[in-house]
Amino acid sequence: MDVLSVEGLTVDFLTAEGQVRAVNDVSFTVPENRTVALVGESGSGKTVISQTIMGLLPSAAQITSGKVMLSDPTGAEPPVDIATLDRKGPKMRHLRGNRVAIIFQEPMTSLSPLHTIGDQIGEAALLHRDVGGAEARELTQEMLRLVHFPDPKRGLDAFPFELSGGLRQRAMIAMAMICHPALLIADEPTTALDVTIQAEILKLIRDVQDELKMSVLMITHDFGVVANMADEVVVIYHGRIMEKGTAGQLFSNPQHDYLKALLNAVPSFNMDRDERLVPIRPIEVKSGDLKRGRAECAVPPGAPLVELRNVTKRFTSRKGGLFSSNAATMTALDQVNLTIRRGECLGVVGESGSGKTTAAKAILRAIDIDDGTVAYNHGDGLSDIAKLRGPALMDYRRRVQLIFQDPFSSLNPRMTVNDILTEPLQIHGIGTPAEQAERARSLMMLVGLDPRFLRRYPHSFSGGQRQRIGIARALALNPEFILCDEPTSALDVSVQAQILNLLQDLKRDLNLTYLFVSHNLAVVDYIADRIAVMCRGRVVEVGETREVVSNPLHPYTKALLSAVPEPDLDNRLDFSVLDANRASEPSVWPEPFGLADGVAPVLVEMEPDHFVCAPGLQDVRAFEGTAA
Amino acid sequence: MLIYIIRRIFLMVPTLLVISFLTFFIIELPTGDYISNQIAALKASGEQSSIAKLEFLRKEFALDRPFFERYLIWVGLWPGPHGFDGLLQGNWGWSFEFDKPVSEVVGPTLPLTVLLNFATILFVYVVSFPIGIYSATRQYSWGDYGFTFLGYIGLATPNFLLGLILLYLFNRWFGLSVGGLMAPEYIDQPWSVDKALSVLAHLIVPTIVIGTSGTAAMIRRLRANLLDELHKQYVTTGRAKGLKENHLLIKYPLRMALNPFIADIGNLIPSMVSGSVIVSVVLNLPTVGPVLLSSLQSQDQFLAGFILLFVAVLTLIGMLISDLLLAVLDPRIRLGGRAAQ
Numbered sequence: 025m026d027v028l029s030v031e032g033l034t035v036d037f038l039t040a041e042g043q044v045r046a047v048n049d050v051s052f053t054v055p056e057n058r059t060v061a062l063v064g065e066s067g068s069g070k071t072v073i074s075q076t077i078m079g080l081l082p083s084a085a086q087i088t089s090g091k092v093m094l095s096d097p098t099g100a101e102p103p104v105d106i107a108t109l110d111r112k113g114p115k116m117r118h119l120r121g122n123r124v125a126i127i128f129q130e131p132m133t134s135l136s137p138l139h140t141i142g143d144q145i146g147e148a149a150l151l152h153r154d155v156g157g158a159e160a161r162e163l164t165q166e167m168l169r170l171v172h173f174p175d176p177k178r179g180l181d182a183f184p185f186e187l188s189g190g191l192r193q194r195a196m197i198a199m200a201m202i203c204h205p206a207l208l209i210a211d212e213p214t215t216a217l218d219v220t221i222q223a224e225i226l227k228l229i230r231d232v233q234d235e236l237k238m239s240v241l242m243i244t245h246d247f248g249v250v251a252n253m254a255d256e257v258v259v260i261y262h263g264r265i266m267e268k269g270t271a272g273q274l275f276s277n278p279q280h281d282y283l284k285a286l287l288n289a290v291p292s293f294n295m296d297r298d299e300r301l302v303p304i305r306p307i308e309v310k311s312g313d314l315k316r317g318r319a320e321c322a323v324p325p326g327a328p329l330v331e332l333r334n335v336t337k338r339f340t341s342r343k344g345g346l347f348s349s350n351a352a353t354m355t356a357l358d359q360v361n362l363t364i365r366r367g368e369c370l371g372v373v374g375e376s377g378s379g380k381t382t383a384a385k386a387i388l389r390a391i392d393i394d395d396g397t398v399a400y401n402h403g404d405g406l407s408d409i410a411k412l413r414g415p416a417l418m419d420y421r422r423r424v425q426l427i428f429q430d431p432f433s434s435l436n437p438r439m440t441v442n443d444i445l446t447e448p449l450q451i452h453g454i455g456t457p458a459e460q461a462e463r464a465r466s467l468m469m470l471v472g473l474d475p476r477f478l479r480r481y482p483h484s485f486s487g488g489q490r491q492r493i494g495i496a497r498a499l500a501l502n503p504e505f506i507l508c509d510e511p512t513s514a515l516d517v518s519v520q521a522q523i524l525n526l527l528q529d530l531k532r533d534l535n536l537t538y539l540f541v542s543h544n545l546a547v548v549d550y551i552a553d554r555i556a557v558m559c560r561g562r563v564v565e566v567g568e569t570r571e572v573v574s575n576p577l578h579p580y581t582k583a584l585l586s587a588v589p590e591p592d593l594d595n596r597l598d599f600s601v602l603d604a605n606r607a608s609e610p611s612v613w614p615e616p617f618g619l620a621d622g623v624a625p626v627l628v629e630m631e632p633d634h635f636v637c638a639p640g641l642q643d644v645r646a647f648e649g650t651a652a
Numbered sequence: 653m654l655i656y657i658i659r660r661i662f663l664m665v666p667t668l669l670v671i672s673f674l675t676f677f678i679i680e681l682p683t684g685d686y687i688s689n690q691i692a693a694l695k696a697s698g699e700q701s702s703i704a705k706l707e708f709l710r711k712e713f714a715l716d717r718p719f720f721e722r723y724l725i726w727v728g729l730w731p732g733p734h735g736f737d738g739l740l741q742g743n744w745g746w747s748f749e750f751d752k753p754v755s756e757v758v759g760p761t762l763p764l765t766v767l768l769n770f771a772t773i774l775f776v777y778v779v780s781f782p783i784g785i786y787s788a789t790r791q792y793s794w795g796d797y798g799f800t801f802l803g804y805i806g807l808a809t810p811n812f813l814l815g816l817i818l819l820y821l822f823n824r825w826f827g828l829s830v831g832g833l834m835a836p837e838y839i840d841q842p843w844s845v846d847k848a849l850s851v852l853a854h855l856i857v858p859t860i861v862i863g864t865s866g867t868a869a870m871i872r873r874l875r876a877n878l879l880d881e882l883h884k885q886y887v888t889t890g891r892a893k894g895l896k897e898n899h900l901l902i903k904y905p906l907r908m909a910l911n912p913f914i915a916d917i918g919n920l921i922p923s924m925v926s927g928s929v930i931v932s933v934v935l936n937l938p939t940v941g942p943v944l945l946s947s948l949q950s951q952d953q954f955l956a957g958f959i960l961l962f963v964a965v966l967t968l969i970g971m972l973i974s975d976l977l978l979a980v981l982d983p984r985i986r987l988g989g990r991a992a993q
Contacts, residue, residue, distance in 0.1 A: 078892055112897060121893035133885040136904050137984055148893040183983045199893070 025097055027206050027239040028054040028077065033090035033107070035072050035081070046072045046085070048263040054207060056097045059233065059240040061254035061271075063247070063286075065516040066487075069263040070243050074209045077241070078126055079106060079116040096123060096206050097237075122152040125200035129212035131192035135184040141168075142180030145199040152203045167198040170235065171228055189376075190221035197228060204236050211243045218375035218543060220608065223587035226253060227599040245516060247290050248546075248589030251275060252597050259283050275593045289521035290591050291550035293573055301550065303522035307472035307492075311533035314470055314499070321504040321535060322403025325367040329401050329505060329537050330387060332362040336395035337382055337561075356382040358561040359396065359624055364505070366401075369531065369538040371552025371569065373545055373584070375608060379561040380541045384507045387539065388426060389417075400424070400505075422452055425498040429510040431490035435482040441468075441493055442478040448500040467496040471526060488519035495526065505537045512547060524551055545588050549573050557581045559608055562625040564617075567634035577636045579617055583607030616640020653979070653986070660975060664968050669727075671964045672739075676723045679953050679960070685715050686748040686951045713746060713954075726957065739961070745954030749947060754958050758940055762962065764833055764851075765939040768862070769924050769966070771855050773917065775863040776870055781913075784874025788909075789901060791879060803868035812934040815861040819935065822857055831936035833858070858935055862928045866920060870913070877912055881905035907981065914978055918971030925963050 035047040047069045054060045064070045075081045077092055087107045095103040101123070109116045125148075128134040135144060145167060146160035155163065161180065168176035171194040184192055193213065200208055210229060214222035226249065233240055242253055250257055251271065258268040259280070267280040278284045288302040323329050337357040356379045364370045372380045385391045387398055389409050399406035400420065412420050428434035435444060445464040449455055455463065465475040471492040482490055491511060498506055508527065512520040528551060531538060542548050548555055548569070555572045557565040557580065565578040576582045584607075589597055610619035616638040619625060627635040684692070687710050694703055710716050714725050714732045724730030726745065728738025737743050744754040787796045822828040829835045833854045838847040881887065882905050890900045929941040940959050947955040979986045 080888060080891060117894045117896065119894075120891070126892045128885060128889065130885055134889045136886040136890070136908070138907050138982060139903075140983075144889075147890075147895070151894050183987065185984055186987070196889075199889075 025056045025095065026053040026093075027056050027095060027097055028241065029091075029093045029095075030073070030077075031091045031093070033073070033076065033092060034088040035069075035076060035085055036088050037082075037085050039084065046263050047076070050090070050260070050263070050265050052258045052265065052268055054239045054241050055256075056239055057233070057237050058255045059242055059253050060256045060258060061242045061244060061250040062258050062260060063244060063250055064260040065245055065286075065518060067262075068260045070260055071211060072263075073260075074126065074211050074241070074243055077106060077207075077209060078124060079109060079111045079120060081111060094119065094123060094207065098206075118152070121148045121200075121205075122203045123205050124207045124209065125203070125205040126209040126211060127193070127196045127200050127213050129215050131189050131196055131216065134196060135192055137183065137185050140181050140183055141187070141195045142182075145195060145202055148199055149202050163202060164198070167202050168195070170201070170232065171195070171198045173198075189217055190224065193217065193221075193225050194228065197225075197232065201232055201236060205238060207239050207241065208233075209241045209243065212245070213242075214249065215244075215246070219545065220375065220583060220587045222249075223589070223597055223599070226589070226597070229253070230599060246589070247287065247517070247591035251591050251593050251595075252589045259286070271593060275591075286518060287591070289518045291521070291524070291546040292591055293546060293549055293588075294592070294595075295550065297570065300528075301521035301525060303525060304518040305522060307522055307526050307529075309472065309526065309529040309533060310466075310469045311530070313466035314502075314534065318502050318534065321366060321537075323366040323401045323504075325365075327366050327401070328363045328406065329366040330362075330364040330539075331399045331401075331406055332360050332383070332387070332396065333399065334396035335360045335383070335386055335393050335398060337379075337386060337391065337393050355561050357386065357393070360558075360561070360563050361627060362556055362563060362566070364537060364539055365554075366537055367535065368553040369540055369551055371540045371542065371548035371555045372558060373542060373548050373555060374558035375543060375584075377560070378558040380558050381509055382561075383558070384426070384509055384539060384541050388424060388507060389420070418452065422501045423503055424505045424507070425501065425503040427491075427494055427498050427506060427508045427511045430514050431487050431494055432514070434494055435490055437482055440479055440481055444482070444493060444497055445478070445500055448497065452501060454501070463500065467500060470499065470530070471496045486519075487515055488522060491515060491519075491523055492526065495523075495530070499530070499534070503536070505539070508538055508540045508542075510542050511540075513542065513544065520547070527551065545573075545584060546590075557584065560610055562610070562619065562637060563627065564625070564637040565635065566627065567631070571631065571634050575631070575634075577630055577634070578638075579613050580607050656979060656986075657976065660972055664972065667968060668965070671968075672727060672961055673723060675957055675960045675964070676726060679948075679951075679957050680719065680722075682951060684951070685710075685953060687713075687715060689951060690748075709748075726954070739958075744958050747947070747952055747955040749950050749952040749955065754955050757955060758943060758959060758962075761938050761940050761943065764937075765925070765941075766966070767851075768833070768855065768858060768928075768937070768939055769921060771859045772863045772866070772924055773920055775859045776866045776920065777913075779863070780867045780870035780874060784871045785878065785901075785906065787871065787875040788878035788882065791875075796875075799871065803871050806864035806868040809864075811861050811865070811928075811931045814864065815857065815931050815935050818857045818861060826853075828853060828857075833937055833939075858928075858931065858937055861931050861935070862924060866924070870916070873916075874909060874913055877909035878905060881908045884908075911978060911982060914974050914981065917974040917977075918967050921966045921970045922963050925966075 030053070031051050033047055033050045034045065037044045037046055050073065052060065062070045062073065072081070072085070076087065090107060092106040093103050094106055104115070104119070106116070106119070135141070142161060142164050146164040149155055149160040149163045150157070153163070165176045165180060168179045173179040173191070173194060184195070187195070213229065214225050217225060229240065230253070242249070244250060254271045256269065257271050257274045259266045259274070259282070261282050266282045267274065267278065274283065278287055285302065285304045289304060291301060335357050336355070336359055339354045339356055360379070360383060362383070372383065374380045382391070386393050389398070397408045397410065400409050409420060442461070442464050445467050446460040449460045449463060464478055468475045468478060473489065473492055482493065485493065511527070512523050515523060524547065527538070530536060540548060540552055552569050554567060555569050556563050557572070557578065559580045565572060565576065565581045572581065573585065576585055586598070613619060617640065619637070619639060623639050625637045626639050628638045628641045630636045630638070687706050691703055691706050694706070712733055714722055717725070721730055725732035726738050728736055728740035728743070732738070747754050747757045750757045783799050787799050790796055819830050823830055832839070834847060834850045835854070838850050841847060884905070887900065887905050890904050925941055928939065929945050931937070932939045932941040940962070944956060944959045947959065
């Protein structure tokens with residue numbers, strides 16, 4: 025029996041420019057107790073479909089044709105066509121939160137900060153389940169236990185800002201589940217979460233589905249999530265369904281060109297070292313203009329270019345006023361040792377709060393470090409960057425550039441692309457205005473954009489194009505070393521492949537060195553020569569990429585790798601082993617990896633050029649040298 | 653919570669000290685003082701006889717001492733010509749212009765000023781609250797445009813003009829006496845029910861006149877805040893639970909939009925006092941506004957200093973109230989410390 029069946033659904037938006045068709049003749053079904061994945065990139069109309077089912081379409085949208093039938097598998101209520109219901113009427117309200125429920129992408133913003141978790145979850149029960157306040161509280165506590173809240177009773181009175189992202193998403197799931205809906209819509213439920221938390225939440229959705237026998241419509245762009253969760257898959261592009269079928273069919277034998285292209289654009293661990301992703305719209309790098317007159321880096325390939333020695337950074341948060349001073353200190357970087365070799369791409373992976381961005385900022389000298397040194401090789405040996413002043417510092421700023429994570433907020437909306445690209449040149453006083461304009465044109469060509477776009481403002485570009493402008497800006501000063509801070513995490517998979525290939529080509533053509541910060545292990549595996557894994561401000565494992573991925577030695581690296589959902593049906597996550605390891609807690613790592621507070625995170629070379637943080641082995645094979 | 657309140661009240665002491673110092677410093681910025689100006693004027697007209705008396709007064713009020721000593725004597729932290737005798741001891745100083753103690757000059761006007769301020773703030777909040785909510789939830793409707801238009805008129809019309817028009821209309825329609833805060837026959841009479849009613853009736857026009865611009869600004873602010881909140885994810889979450897629109901609005905976005913609304917209580921007070929000077933003159937209101945203006949003009953320093961300090965105290969109390977209300981309403985403020993630990 026199909027819990028949801030969408031037939032010929034067409035949704036139009038009435039905008040100032042006329043009618044825009046967001047969803048075009050879409051039909052699919054969600055069978056009872058099954059998970060259907062709705063896969064598409066941003067702008068494909070997948071969120072509009074979820075809004076249609078929830079009756080949450082904005083007032084500018086109208087259902088032009090089609091049916092959205094919702095049937096209750098228990099038979100308690102007759103099937104209804106949601107498309108015909110008044111969106112704000114009592115019938116739709118009766119379904120929302122009761123028979124169909126939704127969880128959103130952003131657990132940080134989808135709960136009200138002013139109300140307790142218990143209040144917000146229990147509200148749905150009060151509305152639909154005909155219970156009093158005390159009973160609702162009871163039910164809420166029961167739900168919190170079901171979603172594995174550590175202390176359900178205390179959780180009732182907690183405010184969202186007191187909880188981590190993972191716990192908030194658990195609370196959202198509890199809220200959606202409290203009325204035992206027939207259908208759960210999960211709109212990118214794990215996109216904003218760290219990979220280990222993502223695995224836990226996916227497992228939780230699975231468990232709750234088994235327990236309550238409901239159907240799930242999983243909206244996602246992540247094929248890893250699809251492969252691990254979905255029974256059936258619907259691929260949507262520009263409001264039309266491209267292909268649908270069981271997960272087995274689609275992964276083993278994709279028919280439609282779009283799906284094939286999409287699958288080719290996803291990085292995975294079993295790719296060959298020299299295998300390249302195939303983006304849907306590849307970019308041709310034209311680096312000829314830029315190579316002319318480029319000052320080559322004087323450091324020989326493979327020699328240390330940047331070296332972090334026992335770098336420590338503490339953040340102090342002061343709470344309270346004049347009469348109280350309880351300072352809380354947080355160690356963001358704990359004696360970090362890292363070497364970036366000339367010409368390589370060093371990937372830094374870790375979950376949020378692991379200190380990877382702080383490390384990048386320390387290298388940029390955007391923050392001052394409390395202890396240790398960051399040394400840079402200008403061609404005449406390593407020298408401490410903390411001592412750079414005046415012109416020497418400006419020279420360092422020219423050599424080291426940054427590519428940001430968010431292509432939307434990192435470009436000034438009031439500056440034209442031309443202003444954005446020539447600003448670094450003006451700051452450093454390089455070239456005449458005519459030369460600067462010429463440079464801006466060749467930078468645009470370099471990243472595959474038409475130089476005629478120079479007069480436009482950032483808002484007229486897509487996310488991927490903006491990120492290319494950001495890359496062009498970073499290259500304006502002919503840098504030797506580029507820090508990439510999650511440059512693709514805000515982009516769609518097909519655009520991600522395009523940007524990753526662009527970065528690879530630029531590195532090859534311009535002899536660049538990268539530090540690539542990311543939480544996405546598959547991306548780092550694709551682009552990086554060596555990987556450094558960070559956890560709670562410490563480097564726990566460093567080594568050649570293939571070596572670390574195929575032979576992880578540290579328990580945290582193992583946990584991280586085992587939690588990555590692979591876009592491969594033969595390689596599904598083993599949900600049963602996930603629950604046991606809370607691997608991001610240094611004090612519970614087994615010997616010799618255990619790390620109490622105050623113990624130096626010593627790196628030990630356990631395999632050739634493969635270093636692991638293992639204080640227990642310190643005396644056996646003490647780490648000396650600069651290779652890590 | 654109790655500790656928070658006590659701490660906030662304790663914090664007001666250093667704030668007040670700093671404010672009093674700044675007030676005194678600014679008032680003393682122009683060269684000379686009230687008496688030396690008088691002496692100069694007398695010297696110019698050749699009258700020597702009164703000068704001796706004025707010189708005596710300068711000594712009497714310690715105007716011949718250095719700046720810091722004068723300040724400390726005024727506050728009451730330093731012995732003056734008559735020992736410790738300053739604000740802390742309850743002596744509000746002497747007004748040279750009126751030749752009376754400050755307490756007698758401002759005494760009768762202070763309660764009326766506080767009353768008028770209170771009424772105006774109440775008016776601002778009571779009027780702007782529903783209109784702001786209406787404008788935000790029915791954005792770009794005729795009602796929204798209408799209130800926006802009215803609001804701009806309220807902001808743009810000179811207050812004294814609005815005051816005169818309203819006085820005329822109230823006089824024509826209700827036979828209300830023109831000007832003042834009570835009918836003429838009650839002035840200097842002991843308080844009675846009729847006098848209180850007369851005061852209330854006379855409060856209406858000044859309250860509206862002084863409050864319009866504040867109301868207009870507040871409507872725009874609430875509208876903007878609420879519009880921001882209405883499109884937040886947690887509102888959709890509430891809707892997805894099946895909440896009714898009105899219930900949803902009141903429980904979630906409105907409560908979030910209240911924060912800036914409440915935080916403004918303290919800021920409103922000084923602008924009301926200083927902004928209502930012209931209105932008070934035109935409407936002949938017995939508030940401290942006009943007194944403050946004339947005392948500043950004639951360098952009647954103790955009078956001006958006291959009034960400024962009084963307004964500062966009112967502001968601090970307003971801020972205390974808004975801080976406490978915020979702590980009650982917003983758990984992030986109340987429990988901020990708990991979450992950080």
